[in-house]
Amino acid sequence: MISSAPPRSTPCLNSDSTSELSSDSATQGRITAAFGRRFLVECADGRVRDCVTRGKRTDYACGDQVSVTAQNDGQGVIDNCLPRQTLLYRSDRWKQKLIAANVTQMVTVVAPVPSFDLDVLDCCLAAAEHAGIRPLIVLNKADLPESAKSAVALELYTAMGYPLLKLIATQGVDELRAHLTGHRSVLVGESGMGKSTILNQLAPQVRALTQEVSASLGTGKHTTSHARLHHLDAGSDIIDTPGVQSFGLHHLGVADLASAFIEFRPYIGQCRFRDCRHLEEPGCAILAAHEAGHIDTRRLAVYRRLAAENLRQQKQF
Ligand SMILES: Nc1nc2c(ncn2[C@@H]2O[C@H](COP(=O)(O)OP(=O)(O)OP(=O)(O)O)[C@@H](O)[C@H]2O)c(=O)[nH]1
Ligand SMILES: [Mg+2]
Numbered sequence: 579m580i581s582s583a584p585p586r587s588t589p590c591l592n593s594d595s596t597s598e599l600s601s602d603s604a605t606q607g608r609i610t611a612a613f614g615r616r617f618l619v620e621c622a623d624g625r626v627r628d629c630v631t632r633g634k635r636t637d638y639a640c641g642d643q644v645s646v647t648a649q650n651d652g653q654g655v656i657d658n659c660l661p662r663q664t665l666l667y668r669s670d671r672w673k674q675k676l677i678a679a680n681v682t683q684m685v686t687v688v689a690p691v692p693s694f695d696l697d698v699l700d701c702c703l704a705a706a707e708h709a710g711i712r713p714l715i716v717l718n719k720a721d722l723p724e725s726a727k728s729a730v731a732l733e734l735y736t737a738m739g740y741p742l743l744k745l746i747a748t749q750g751v752d753e754l755r756a757h758l759t760g761h762r763s764v765l766v767g768e769s770g771m772g773k774s775t776i777l778n779q780l781a782p783q784v785r786a787l788t789q790e791v792s793a794s795l796g797t798g799k800h801t802t803s804h805a806r807l808h809h810l811d812a813g814s815d816i817i818d819t820p821g822v823q824s825f826g827l828h829h830l831g832v833a834d835l836a837s838a839f840i841e842f843r844p845y846i847g848q849c850r851f852r853d854c855r856h857l858e859e860p861g862c863a864i865l866a867a868h869e870a871g872h873i874d875t876r877r878l879a880v881y882r883r884l885a886a887e888n889l890r891q892q893k894q895f
């Protein structure tokens with residue numbers, strides 16, 4: 579399925595003229611695709627409706643459970659959102675970008691070619707930690723010789739306790755499939771890492787557009803343009819998302835940010851000052867742990883950059 583916004587008149591996927599509703603009716607459903615102000619909602623009757631929102635609301639995400647006024651033409655209006663178990667999102671100074679709702683697992687895909695940025699991985703992991711979503715790191719393209727170097731860089735994360743799976747998505751994803759059972763997972767990562775290739779291996783009927791194809795069509799660097807949810811089996815879903823260049827965490831205050839870096843946790847509460855921001859305060863237990871070699875220098879630098887951005891923003895507003 580090609581991830582471009584369908585025309586407004588897209589018919590419902592399970593169209594059955596004999597079961598047309600005679601008038602608008604209230605129902606519930608799950609958002610399976612998010613196209614800005616339009617959403618595909620898989621409703622309780624199994625029909626996928628092409629929905630708009632009330633009041634031009636856009637703060638819904640793929641995976642959200644919503645109340646819908648269903649119309650008899652395969653379309654509908656989303657009335658509101660049911661309480662979310664989780665919400666994965668990123669934010670910069672100006673806006674928030676909802677990525678996926680009600681997911682239990684975030685699969686961050688990295689690959690040696692094109693190269694990936696460890697700082698982006700750190701931000702993805704911190705967002706998942708903050709949202710209470712279980713993280714899994716996938717090192718894809720393990721067939722490429724450059725992957726040995728990537729594997730060494732990722733040892734830091736396995737030492738922290740993060741599960742890591744090496745994959746050659748073009749050859750098979752059986753090992754990953756086992757990790758997805760019983761979860762609603764979201765694939766995140768930079769562009770070109772192989773997220774949609776993984777999806778196609780998991781669910782070949784989806785036929786998501788991948789970079790080889792998009793390159794030949796000249797559609798540019800990012801291949802997947804919208805988040806889409808697919809069912810793997812009765813109890814497991816997967817959401818493919820567009821590649822990210824950065825993963826802003828402006829929504830995390832300094833205290834939340836520090837506890838989202840899991841290796842900081844044993845030291846939180848042990849600093850001299852109760853409101854320590856772990857930047858350069860005397861008696862900081864986290865800085866001391868870094869000095870003692872228990873916290874990685876680059877990870878600490880990522881934390882300090884994010885914390886400083888957050889504090890600057892607070893001063894401005
Ligand atoms: N060598 C090798 N290439 C792979 C592997 N998995 C995916 N690729 C290639 O990597 C390229 C990018 O794959 P996509 O699946 O489009 O990447 P994506 O992460 O979905 O990218 P965006 O949609 O832009 O975020 C394609 O040319 C794939 O064929 C792998 O295991 N090994
Ligand atoms: Mg893709």
Ligand SMILES: [Zn+2]
Pocket residue numbers: 849854855856857859861862863864865
């Ligand atoms: Zn401190």
